[in-house]
Amino acid sequence: MIYLVLKNFICILVLHSDHLCKPHRMQNVGEQGHMALLGHSLAAYISVLDRERLRKLTTRILSDTTLWLCRLFRYENGSAYFHEDDRDGLVKVCRLVINARYEEYASEGYAVLSSKQPVIYQSASGRPGLGQHLCSQLGLPLSSLCTVPCNTVFGSQHQMDVALLDKLIKEDKEAGKLPLLLIANAGTPGAGHTDKLGRLKDLCDQYSMWLHLEGVNLATLALGQATSAIMAANRSDSMTLTPGQWLGLPAVSAVTLYRHEDPALSLAAGLTSSQPVAKLRALPLWLSLQYLGHNGIVQKIKHATVLVEDELSSPVVLFKFSQEMSAASSGGSVEGYCAGEKEVLDTFNRWLGEQLLQLVPASGMDVVELEDEGTCVRFSPLLTAAVLGTQQGDVEDLVEKLSELVPVMSSTMCLRQDFREETHRHSPSLIYVEELSWPGLGAVRYEPQAEGIDESRRKQELEKINTELLKKLQELDTDIIFSTGPEFGTQENCIFVGMVTEDVDVSELVNTIATLGRDIEESGRLLENMTEVVRKGILEAELQLQKANEEKLMEEGVMRQLPLVGSVLNWFSPVQSSIKGRTFNLAAGTVLSAVGNFYKNNQILTLETRLNNQLSLSQLPSVCSGDKNYTY
Structure with missing residues (x-):
């Protein structure tokens, strides 16, 4: 007890x-x-x-x-x-x-x-x-x-x-x-x-x-x-x-x-x-x-x-994904691989060990680093079977998952060089990033083509575009995994492409990444231009409004500007104002003469009413109708 x-x-x-x-x-x-x-x-x-x-x-x-x-x-x-x-x-x-x-x-x-x-x-x-x-x-x-x-x-x-x-x-x-x-x-x-x-x-x-x-x-x-x-x-x-x-x-x-x-x-x-x-x-x-x-x-x-099928041999099984295996699976040769292939193979084998352990936890699969062979996946049931309760069914599941993962690894390995070359064709907008610790097709970075901006703003734009690009890629209806890369990786603002199957069109994939990045960049530039146009238009409108106020003061006099006195004077002696209205065209970015009316809550107000309400032009987008021409 x-x-x-x-x-x-x-x-x-x-x-x-x-x-x-x-x-x-x-x-x-x-x-x-x-x-x-x-x-x-x-x-x-x-x-x-x-x-x-x-x-x-x-x-x-x-x-x-x-x-x-x-x-x-x-x-x-x-x-x-x-x-x-x-x-x-x-x-x-x-x-x-x-x-x-x-x-x-x-x-x-x-x-x-x-x-x-x-x-x-x-x-x-x-x-x-x-x-x-x-x-x-x-x-x-x-x-x-x-x-x-x-x-x-x-x-x-x-x-x-x-x-x-x-x-x-x-x-x-x-x-x-x-x-x-x-x-x-x-x-x-x-x-x-x-x-x-x-x-x-x-x-x-x-x-x-x-x-x-x-x-x-x-x-x-x-x-x-x-x-x-x-x-x-x-x-x-x-x-x-x-x-x-x-x-x-x-x-x-x-x-x-x-x-x-x-x-x-x-x-x-x-x-x-x-x-x-x-x-x-x-x-x-x-x-x-x-x-x-x-x-x-x-x-x-x-x-x-018995879990390794031969109790008289060493009860440890080592498995290593290699270049020869990749070439044999794809029907090609081991020639033409990019530099640092040993490091890439080690990365792929670490990924394989992690995936097998995640898919079949009772197998006790782990990853070992050997001096000559490099990174290998190890199945040592004497060290894990009694603790994890490994059964023959777990070994069968392990073999099944292994047969599913190896072809994907082979196709990814064979397409890595194609991905690299296709990315270079879209230079300088797309930059291929060499990351040997990434188990996947590769990594790219979209570089904005803006000129005449300082380094700080360029970095901000780079981060913004690649973040939005990653989000759009993750929303695509595809089995390919896009991510920000290894948790402790050295590369920033990159799009990391995961494992792919042999039916993936690398050229189309790279073209999609480049097109999405270009669309994001152009839409962002259009928004910046429109923001600048609106800002300049509002400044001009504020100047016109100030000028109109001064003209009204000169034409009507000071007494008519007082709320109570002005109402009495306007009752006994109405004044016909000669001040014309103005309209701000968002598309053209200019302030034009108008009929002297202003839209507010679907009602046409005179200039005097506009002035008496003291509405700021900074409120125009929130108080006007959906039309592009705002009249005051």
Whole structure:
């Protein structure tokens, strides 16, 4: 009951902590996830037990969890270290190896490392920043880190070059350094490739080096059948597992399994602790393993591997939209593409990954950046399927959406150059804008052809015309998406054209953009001219009105201008005014003589009435009839 209350309270805090934030979908936590979360609450309760009872309970939990994990992942006679940061296990292992290889390290400290500088080897396809983190935590210089290139001619481009590693180790030994530890991949962070673990272990034995493994493919050790490349992982000296990701268990710690015979060195390295509370880190995983059972764990991992149709291969699928694919889809060649094509292809692949994740959220598709291949779309169900609940139907939807998006991307890629050339034909009114980060047909800017205006006004007119042009394009009955471009793009006042199908007439599209822009510019110029004409006409009319007032004053005298006195005098002695009316012609922009009448509320008023009402000419458009000739 307390657990449910706490859960609901936390949900309310998450949902209402900031009403300005966008809504976030919370992870769908299954029953096994609830068990993991319950483990954290139980750990807090258990920690208040008396010391002896706590010691016995935590020792049992730690030993049982370690035994289950070693059996599940085929790592016999291993010990386990549970840690929150998945890099922390490797840091502790490195300290263990330093303590083992430098006998005086416990008493002399880092001073003993100066005689033989330790060297840690890692793959170029390894986790970014891992080596730097190790050196920082261990107090070692970056020169103690050696990055081994991957194969480029034979084998996978993401597998460590074993022959080159052998050469580097020999060179370091000749330089008086101590090869300490090798970090290998059982599933690289990007492509999911596995190093040649058997050969690497033989090389480590030859030079008395420690072999540490990490990677998503270690999960397949729990299956009844695993590849020979993965099976060699059980010969390693240590490996880091992340069962929380593989099994969909929230807030479950990572585990580093290792083999070492000296418990004192393990204690010195921090891999074991005499504090019972530290052993309670295993409790959430202990509860989850109890709940799932051996068959349940294997079934979850097997389900994830089956989603890629071949459970014996690497459970990671990479997809990349390329020039060859675009040319094959359109029946053309890869020649003739515009400059910066690699950046454009990377942009298209990022767009593809985002679209697939949006259309099929349960697929867990993501985008990875690889050194040689560039941007790729990755499907790695071992990392996401248990959390998102991915099913075979989601994979089928993914394939269907992929088959719909690829032809659109191909046609857009093939028409980009045509769009560029057609835009140049409408120069200088249309300017092609090179924006490599835009996944679409391209970007253009309409340039007004006005002359003799300053830069500030030209920018204002440029922004106004392109804003109106974008609005009109978005109102067209078409499937093409027009927008202002990337959120953090560098180009302003541009029209960005999105993906297009192969039946789009690029020439007609560009002509439509140019025509609409020209119409907007001309209508704006006409309005400016009319505004200027009206302004000058009103000024002239005001002068005529002032002159008429002066003439009336001279003709009728001052006394007749007084409201009460003037009415009496006009009654006894009416005056026939010789002042003629004026009319303002909007089309001609001129003030002409008229019959002396003024229209107001559909009534004809004499000039005297007009003057007595004191109506300003600035009110003419609002008080006159719809005719273009306003008479006063």
